[in-house]
Amino acid sequence: MTISEIAARFILPGPVVHHEEITSGLINTTYAITCKSGSSEKRYILQSINSKVFPEPEKVMENIFHVTAHIGAMDPGTEQLRLIPIHEERSWLTLPNHTIWRCYPYLEDTESFNKIDSLDLAFRSAAAFGRFQEKLSDLDPSSMHETIRDFHNTPVYFAKFEAAVDKDSHDRLASCREDCEFIVSQKELTSRLLDAGLPTRITHNDTKISNILFPADESKPPIVIDLDTVMPGLALFDYGDLIRSAASTADENETDLTKIRLDSELAKALEAGYLSTAAKFLTPEEKALLPDSVKVITLELAIRFLTDYLNGDAYFRINYPGHNLDRARNQLHLLKSM
Ligand code: GN1
Numbered sequence: 032m033t034i035s036e037i038a039a040r041f042i043l044p045g046p047v048v049h050h051e052e053i054t055s056g057l058i059n060t061t062y063a064i065t066c067k068s069g070s071s072e073k074r075y076i077l078q079s080i081n082s083k084v085f086p087e088p089e090k091v092m093e094n095i096f097h098v099t100a101h102i103g104a105m106d107p108g109t110e111q112l113r114l115i116p117i118h119e120e121r122s123w124l125t126l127p128n129h130t131i132w133r134c135y136p137y138l139e140d141t142e143s144f145n146k147i148d149s150l151d152l153a154f155r156s157a158a159a160f161g162r163f164q165e166k167l168s169d170l171d172p173s174s175m176h177e178t179i180r181d182f183h184n185t186p187v188y189f190a191k192f193e194a195a196v197d198k199d200s201h202d203r204l205a206s207c208r209e210d211c212e213f214i215v216s217q218k219e220l221t222s223r224l225l226d227a228g229l230p231t232r233i234t235h236n237d238t239k240i241s242n243i244l245f246p247a248d249e250s251k252p253p254i255v256i257d258l259d260t261v262m263p264g265l266a267l268f269d270y271g272d273l274i275r276s277a278a279s280t281a282d283e284n285e286t287d288l289t290k291i292r293l294d295s296e297l298a299k300a301l302e303a304g305y306l307s308t309a310a311k312f313l314t315p316e317e318k319a320l321l322p323d324s325v326k327v328i329t330l331e332l333a334i335r336f337l338t339d340y341l342n343g344d345a346y347f348r349i350n351y352p353g354h355n356l357d358r359a360r361n362q363l364h365l366l367k368s369m
Pocket residue numbers: 055056057058059084236237257260283332
């Protein structure tokens with residue numbers, strides 16, 4: 032099916048006159064489409080869900096529907112993610128081959144950032160994720176599906192890593208033995224959050240700053256996007272992932288390790304921003320583990336990248352052979368700087 036044919040199944044103002052693929056995400060396939068109605072044009076995001084990563088994409092959509100409806104009801108009139116229904120009165124499209132497509136209005140006049148360039152932006156970004164968790168704090172976590180089993184179960188990733196090392200199915204172990212040994216030495220860290228008896232909340236699970244849209248009109252609140260992985264989880268994984276990704280001096284693809292460390296000034300501003308909205312609902316135990324959470328999630332992602340490298344790059348999209356090994360080394364170096 033063409034993009035125009037897929038778009039035609041949604042209730043849009045007119046036919047697609049332009050589409051372009053957006054390739055910044057590592058998981059889903061995303062298009063920005065432009066629809067024409069009379070003399071006006073309006074843009075939308077059309078996206079299909081990667082069913083290898085999300086084995087039950089219907090459940091992903093039910094979660095997103097639940098969360099966007101909840102936030103929408105809370106802040107009527109405030110711009111936020113809203114699913115465009117299909118003509119058959121459903122909020123997403125399931126094709127006969129089970130591929131799922133969804134459509135959102137393109138949030139115009141907003142800006143997103145891949146890198147934080149000021150302490151003020153750090154504060155506002157972290158406050159936005161804290162506020163997102165707060166808004167969902169009155170939804171029962173058990174009403175949401177766990178769409179990726181054990182998504183932030185670090186010990187489970189560690190076990191899969193050990194299995195990948197044992198199997199060495201692509202003969203790559205020899206090229207990363209030291210990295211593997213370092214990960215093994217960090218085993219104790221993998222269970223530090225899960226063993227602490229922290230409360231289950233509804234969390235975002237992909238708290239990169241690029242997942243926040245800042246309206247040009249600064250009186251409007253920031254909008255948290257990419258709700259695929261919203262599910263029950265620990266608040267601290269969101270927090271840790273935010274610091275890991277936003278306070279690193281280099282991005283995940285940097286291969287010059289000398290450029291990579293945790294920027295403590297940025298980390299402090301992020302912490303203050305997060306606590307400005309989250310302090311009211313976090314327990315003392317959660318607050319005490321904030322610093323450790325950054326280490327745990329960084330180790331977790333390193334383990335995931337290295338496991339994927341050992342298994343032949345089946346999960347994360349790569350741009351060149353060895354990309355996942357480089358990403359793993361990047362994260363391990365970041366961890367060592369904490
Ligand atoms: C994946 O596709 P993207 O960039 O939103 C991954 C995250 C990782 C991230 C690392 C569902 O997110 O967990 O932190 O890559 N998402 C999934 O760049 O596995």
